[in-house]
Amino acid sequence: MTIPTELIGSMPRSNELLAAMAAFEAGSLDGAKYAAIQEQAVRETIETLEATGSPVATDGEQSKPSFLTYPVEGLSNLSPDGVVIPFADGHTRQLPSLASGPFRYKTHADEYLRAARRHAKVPVKQAVAAPSALSLLYPSAGITGYSRQQFLDDLANEAEADIRGCLDAGAHVVQLDFEEARLSLKLDPSAGLLDDFIALNNRVLSRFTGDERARIGVYTGPGADQDSTHSLDVDYADLLPKLFMLFVGNFYVQLASEADPDRVLRIIADHLPSEARVFIGVIDPIDPRVETAEEVRDRVLLAGRYIPVDRLGTCDDAGFAPFADDQSTSRQTAFAKIRARVEGTALAAESLGL
Helix, strand or coil, X not given: CCCCECCCCCCCCCHHHHXXXXXXXXXXXXHHHHHHHHHHHHHHHHHHHHHCCCCCECCCCCCCCECCCCCCCCCCCEECCCCEEECCCCCEEECCEECCCCCCCCCCCHHHHHHHXXXXXXXXXXXXXXXXXXXXXXCCCCECCECHHHHHHHHHHHHHXXXXXXXXXXXXXXXXXXXXXXXXXXXXCCCHHHHHHHHHHHHXXXXXXXXXXXXXXXXXXXXXXXXXXXXXXXXXXXCHHHHXXXXXXXXXXXXXXXXXXXXXXXXXXXXXXXXXXXXXXXXXXXXXXCCCHHHHHHHHHHHHCCCCHHHEEEEECCCCCCXXXXXXXXXXXXXXXXXXXXXXXXXXXXXXXX
């Protein structure tokens, strides 16, 4: 594959895995049996991804409760009354909030990566929560005896350890999920919140060498949960120039569901750092229709009019089930869409004589 292609991360969970998750939470399934079911789900997901021809795999986030909350799942110093994220269809997701300090990760992502690599024959990428997203856990009222600055110091250290652990464990690439970037402009049109997010993420990313940053990427999109988005109405022109200020070597940008892809591609071409690669979304996970390989090819060829092919890759617009309970897309549909992306990207490379 001369044009690289990667999935964003999550895949729909099987009914068996979801039932096991519910039973474990209810206390009717012991930890050992639950872990065995999770491992089986990871193995089956990777084997099926490899069967699509995907040159890069993930664990499908089969063992994660969500792309965002995995580091804090099970911590005793959380309360459930955190930030509420509203989606266009009316449903919401609510984050926990930190009740007391200090802030520490309970789970680091290299645990998922090491489990996935046991089953994979192709390189494995690992998605991690961006520190900017986890900064939303600190309550606006503050915490007595634990300042926001202390929290941010601890968060930066934990986020660095999360990324570095995955690099050391052999990740093909470590991808920061920065879905809150576009949403931040809806919450704060002045872009002050976005600027804070960028600064925090770069505080962490600046701790890595140039060679390490070449294996780090950042994903942005308008959300994709239960076939709905939270910020598709926010203009990419307000986000992308700031996004490309992040100290990473790879950018993953939702594009297939954009109304005017030419306009977005022009913005990308104007602001993409000279040393970076951009993976453009050519598959829409919340569209129930499976795209054809020819549609994907045409989307890649369109991107190639604006972006040098040696700095271009393809991806899906988002993960297929970023929250574990999201059953809006079937596993069969998700894998079919991935196969279309892989085959369509190969058709585009052939058309370009690569």
